[in-house]
Amino acid sequence: MSQPFDTLALYDSLTPDEREELDRAMEANPALAEAFARWTSLRAAVRRELAADLPDRTLLVLYALADENVLDADERARLDAARDDLGVAMDRHPGLVDVVRRIRADREAFEHAWAAHTQMNGQVEGEAKTSSADRPPLRLVRPQRPARWVWRIAALVAIVLGGTLLVQIAMRDAGFETIRASELMAVDLPDGSSVELAEGAVLMIPEEGRPVRQARLMGGRALFDIRRDEASPFTVETPNATIVVLGTTFGVAVTEIETEVVLASGIVELASHADREAAVRLEPGERSRVLSLDLPTEPTPADVNAELSWTGDLFIRAESMARVADRLSQAFDTPVEVDAALAGEIVSGTRFEREAGLEAALQELAMSLGAQVVPLEGGGFRIAP
Amino acid sequence: MHSLDPQAVVRAQQGDEAERGRLLAALEPVLRAFFKARIGRVPDVxxxxxxxxxxxxxxxxxxxxxxxxxxxxxxxALFELQDFYRGRYSARESLYDPDIPPSDPAGVGSAGLRLDLERAMEVLTPHARRIIELREMGYPYAEIAETLETTEAAVKMxxxxxxERLRNVLSALVLAILATSPSL
Structure with missing residues (x-):
């Protein structure tokens, strides 16, 4: 009996012969027919909900293409008018988010078909711009950040991005260079800011000579460390959100349909593309996210170190020297002691680059406290006045 | 092969029917390649x-x-593809329409047990719900698997x-109804 029940669940993908066989089985077995009726009722209910929440499927196509500068004014107006309802529908039906992803893959397939055709016929591709990703980046791109570590008392903001990438979108944006991280790498920006990219991240930065304080993170995870300029706030655009940097340093994270921000320190504002005016402001140690076209969630406490563990670094936010020493001790599996006179000193807004090693971190800590690092017999260190 | 350049588009828009024909002929292989890559089935393409x-x-x-x-x-092309999934091509579509069960061989529709749909929906895990929603949006299981970056077998499982969960919930419901309805 289990075999017909198993097959019933997939009735809609059976061959006509298989269906006929099942129909006969249902005629002979009321329990089987009962189960099938319930199942089809459930499926019908899902379908009705989808139809009620999304009466016009073309909106999904417009939404999927919204960030690619291919919509005309009427289409954009249609999409804008439907954004609220569309956001509700996508929240209620996770499958719609997958459909959007599928449509974006369809678009990429169309691009490939178009490019193959035009290249085969020796034509210049219609509206495609020269892929900036194929040219060497104009900025200094370090394959790995240097082994030296840097104390950064300045505020740190981190936004963690995960998921698949919108590479094709990035490649077609004029005025921006596209950088794809094949490994953990750092990118230096002209104003002294820098971005650390996790493997797989795709970042767009302004082409050389464009005085634009903006970057676009199309996918993956990145940690931004931005030089403070109150007269010219830095913005990070993601496929569905905008992050405005109000402090000095920040990091960003996004998937193709979700942007999550985890702030180590400093201040940022996060807004959905659906309503750029309705931004939330994050304080250090908080997180917020924008799912599809929703407004940003209210900031909630975040485990900054867990969120940014991919960097390999330690982030310290307003913690006692005793606690910092304890964390460093655990991170490096080495005893670290702190003199009682220093144990209560507060360390804040700090990032330890793990590659630099424990002793270097302790030396820097000691320097900031006017203390010294003393090696312990048997291994380990002590920070003493 | 005709060029897909803007001048050709302008001439076609201005009433040059021959130009319009050449333009559409030039688009045909692009569309065919695209749909073949996404759908694969020649009649549908x-x-x-x-x-x-x-x-x-x-x-x-x-x-x-x-x-x-x-x-x-x-x-x-993308609008057309959505129409395809929606079932506008129903003559060729092999998907079963769950709004119209093919038969009610045992007459269960009159058995008196009505499905508590809300309760039934709760038995779906978020992942299963995604799959069923994609299926109800018209996507074949193979494409659902591709979208979710898994295998077709895993999706069907x-x-x-x-x-199976739905059956278990229903069994529990039936028992509960029987227990509270002496007349049954």
């Missing part, structure tokens, strides 16, 4: 190409920027499990 070309033909005058033909054709 034929229909999709033809209907997309009709969309382009009918909408060409409304294309305000002749240099945006690619975007215009792409949107037409999720559906079977959801079905």
């Amino acid at each position: 034929d229909d999709l190409v033809q209907n997309t070309l009709i969309r382009v033909h009918r909408g060409l005058e409304a294309l305000q920027k002749p240099n945006r033909l690619k975007a215009f054709a792409m949107k037409a 999720q559906v079977k499990r959801a079905f």
